[in-house]
Amino acid sequence: MHGLINRSIQCFLRETFGAAFWQHVAQEARLGIDGFEAMLDYDDALSEAVIAAAGRLLDRSRDSLLEDMGTYLVTGTGDRGLRRLLRFGGPTFADFLHSLDEIPDRARLALPDIELPALEVVEHAGANLTLWCRFPLSGAGHVIVGLLRAMADDYGALCLVEHRGEVAGAEVVGVSLAAAAFAAPRPFDLAMPPV
Template identity: 50%
Template sequence: MHGLINRSIQCFVQDTYGAPAWRRVAEAAGVGPEGFEALLSYEDALTERVLDALQAYLDKPRDMVLEDLGTYLVSHPTREGLRRLLRFGGETFLEFLHSLDDLAGRARLAVPELDLPELTLVAHDGGRFTLVSAWHMPWAAPLVMGVLRAMADDYGALVLLEPETGAPEHIMITLLDSRFAEGRAFALGRA
């Protein structure tokens, strides 16, 4: 697993639950207290141990922990860079959804060795979509669902998101109102 992903998990724990929580999770997973270096690669099994330790520490289902992580990646003030990258996907939430097919490729332009889930959007009638995530790790969909929730809020869209029964890599998306609330300000150039 790329260190950027592991480091993001570490920062999520530290920023959300504090440094003592990270020390406990790291110790339980067999990671040094200094944590992860963003530019290194780590065995996938280590990432799994960190997620297991975090799930046990929080006493929450893994999908809920991953969805919270996805929300954090977009909404926390320290993660503004990722939010900006995602907002380049379009001026509206609908345009953003249609840009997700290219997200992994755009990320590889910046970090060639970064392996992200490949996302495929399938449009249905009535503002309904299915987002299919394909990745070597089985937990992409709940992570992506958290990102989608945060981005819907960012755009001011009212969206219903739910996993598809029997297809854990599928997220059902219903765009109820694309202008439900005022979204967060965004400009191409930094202010």
């Protein structure tokens, strides 16, 4: 799995639960390294081991931990992180939802070798849609749930996001948009904020 994904897992655990906790996880997962490097590739088993070790040490279910990680990816990285890249998906939350199936292509514009969850967006009557999520890391759908809830907040939209289990090798995430403009959106400027 790409180092950026592993590094995101590491940053989530370190920043949420502390540096000492991360060291504990690395030890428990028999990582053999202090931490992941963003631009190197790692065996998928290492990512699995880290997530399993963190769940054991925190006595938390894998699903809820992954969902928190999805939220962290949006809210935990300040004004220069993934949140900004996701806001390039469109000016409204509905635009953003429909841009989700472009995420792997978009990511490859910047990093040709990165593999991200493949998301297929299926629209239903009303403001409902279903996301079919396929990714080697099981539970990636829960990361998407946390991420979508945080992005809805970012856009000021009110919506219900839920994980509906696994069907034919894909994790299914349901999204019901209740109000597109429920609260003031967080500001987003196309121009990069100054360092």
